[in-house]
Structure formats: structure tokens, C-alpha cells
Amino acid sequence: MSGARIIDGRAAAAALRAEVRDEAAAFTARHGMAPGLRVILVGDHPASRAYVGTKARTAAAAGVDGRLIELPEDIGEAALIERIAALNRDPAVHGILVQLPLPAQIDGGRVLEAIDPAKDVDGFHPLNAGRLSAASGGLDPRLLVPCTPMGCMILLRRTLGEDLAGRRALVLGRSNIVGKPVAMLLLAAHCTVTIAHSRTVDLAAECRRAEIVIAAVGRAGMVRGDWLRPGATVIDVGINRVAGADGKSRLVGDVAFEEAAEVAGAITPVPGGVGPMTVACLLRNTLIAARNQLE
Ligand SMILES: NC(=O)c1ccc[n+]([C@@H]2O[C@H](COP(=O)([O-])OP(=O)(O)OC[C@H]3O[C@@H](n4cnc5c(N)ncnc54)[C@H](OP(=O)(O)O)[C@@H]3O)[C@@H](O)[C@H]2O)c1
Secondary structure, three states: OOOOEEOOHHHHHHHHHHHHHHHHHHHHHHHOOOOEEEEEEEOOOHHHHHHHHHHHHHHHHOOOEEEEEEEOOOOOHHHHHHHHHHHHHOOOOOEEEEOOOOOOOOOHHHHHHHOOHHHEOOOOOHHHHHHHHHOOOOOOOOOOOOHHHHHHHHHHHHHHOOOOOOOEEEEEOOOOOOHHHHHHHHHHOOOEEEEEOOOOOOHHHHHHOOOEEEEOOOOOOOEOHHHOOOOOEEEEOOOEEEEOOOOOEEEEOOEOHHHHHHHOOEEOOOOOOHHHHHHHHHHHHHHHHHHHHHO
């Protein structure tokens, strides 16, 4: 393998959690209560259960009062929205997250819109998405921004420095959860941004132009080494489960890591790259939401 710097997401996430822990302790001392997070899990989707378990465990260690609310798979949309309304009214709750995906009988858009935008720690409410899109020339630090995209930005800045102005960035994927918000964050950081997707013609050529590549497609190893410009910084958001040679399954990203590391200047591994940052940014958002509500 070449000399690409491996971007250590676990270390970056630990540093961010430690920062949140110190600031959450100060918040608790000022207000007599910890920043409060409620994570709603509907049904028993195995991957979702694993994610929410990590979120709740990590919260406690960072001084955030994180609690899991489990609701039955067959809950109706109105009943779920009523639970959210009760959390919106609860002054001990500063952040609310509804774990996606939701069962088919529930309209996810309506549920996300039912969350008080001030408590929307996933940053998916249309008001917060709109505020992010409207940000120009820097970002209001009080804004609740989607966690995985924010994690990508923190890793980029740790690698390339605070000032990303003028960098040519390619975002591969245009979902509301990752692709679009990360593109908006790069734009707010004054990068020149291209967003590619399944209808993009000649993805490889688009990639080769970029100094920064953010891959969020959900296709194992799709971005090949020869798609990259030498020295590029590669942030791999993909989490794909594939069968390993030993018959056991393992997680890989959207980038063919070994060959990409021969060409890139720096690259995130999977696992251990963006993944740990997502939960750390959720705790950070809970602290931001709590401060916005009380200070
Ligand atoms: N690390 C984390 O914490 C974290 C958090 C969230 C997601 N993820 C992972 O990130 C990946 C993306 O997640 P997502 O929610 O954004 O996925 P998504 O909603 O399925 O969106 C995938 C995007 O990739 C594009 N795409 C799919 N196949 C393509 C192809 N062959 N060529 C070009 N573009 C293609 C799609 O284009 P169209 O719009 O044209 O269909 C779409 O915009 C997944 O692996 C997911 O597990 C990780």
C-alpha cells in the first residue's frame, strides 16, 4: 500500500466526544439538568437497533441524558406524531431523533416535520434543511446540521486545514441524508462543488477533476483507484456488508480502499472513518440544541 494518510475517524470522534463531555458538564452545572436526547425506534429493524444502541451508550459517556423510546412496528402515524408532540413539549428533552427507516404505513416526511425544528438533532426538518441551503459565506454555529455530513466536514478540516475555500469537491450521491447536505456544507465552506448521481455521465472523469471526493452511494468499492486525482482527499461514507473470503460478512465502503490508497493523499477507512463521527456529531447537536433552547 502507498503513502496515503489514513484519516482516523475513531480518534477524531473520541476528541469530539471529549469536547462535548466537558461542555455538557458545564451546561449541567449551569442549568441543573443534562442535555436531553430521545431516540425513537419503531419496530425491530436489526441494523436500526444496533445504531440506536450505540447512540444511547455513547450519550451517557458524554454526559448527555440519552434515552431510547421503543414503539411497536404496527404503531399508526397519528400515534407516533402524538408521542413526538409530547417530547416537543417536554422541557427536559432538547433533542429528538426518529431512527429511519420507518415502517411502510408511516409517512416519514410527515413524521420528520412533526419534530420541533429546535429539537431536530438529525437536521432533517425542512426548516433546518432550508436554513443550511440558505447559508452563504459561513455557517451559523447554532444551526442543527445533519450528523454524517458534519462528520465529513470535521474530518476534511482535520486533514486539509480549516480553510477549504476554492477546493474542487465532488459529492457522489444526492440523498437528503448525506449527499445534498454535505454539498451544501462544502458550498458554505467556499468549495467549488459538483454533485454526481446515477444519471451522471462519466463519473470517473468527474472524480478525476476533484481534490476532495465524498462517496455516498451505497455501492461496495464503486470508486476505483484510477478514478482519483493523485493526492486527492477521499471521504468514504458508504457502509456496505459483503461476504468475505472466509465466508463471514464484513463492512466495506463505496471506495475500493486498497487501490484508492495508492493514489489518494488521504482516505478514510471503513469501518473507522466516517461512521464514528456520526454519533459524536449527534451528541454535539444535542448540546447545541440544549444551549439554543436555554441560553
Ligand atoms: N457513515 C454513516 O454514518 C452513514 C450514514 C448514512 C449513510 N451511510 C451510508 O452511505 C451510503 C449512502 O447513503 P444514502 O442514505 O445517501 O443512500 P441513498 O439514499 O440510497 O442514496 C444513494 C445515492 O447514490 C446515487 N447512486 C446510486 N448508485 C449509483 C451509481 N451506480 N452511480 C452513481 N450514483 C449512484 C443515487 O443516485 P440517484 O439519486 O440518481 O438514485 C443516490 O443519490 C450508504 O452506504 C449508507 O449505508 C453511512
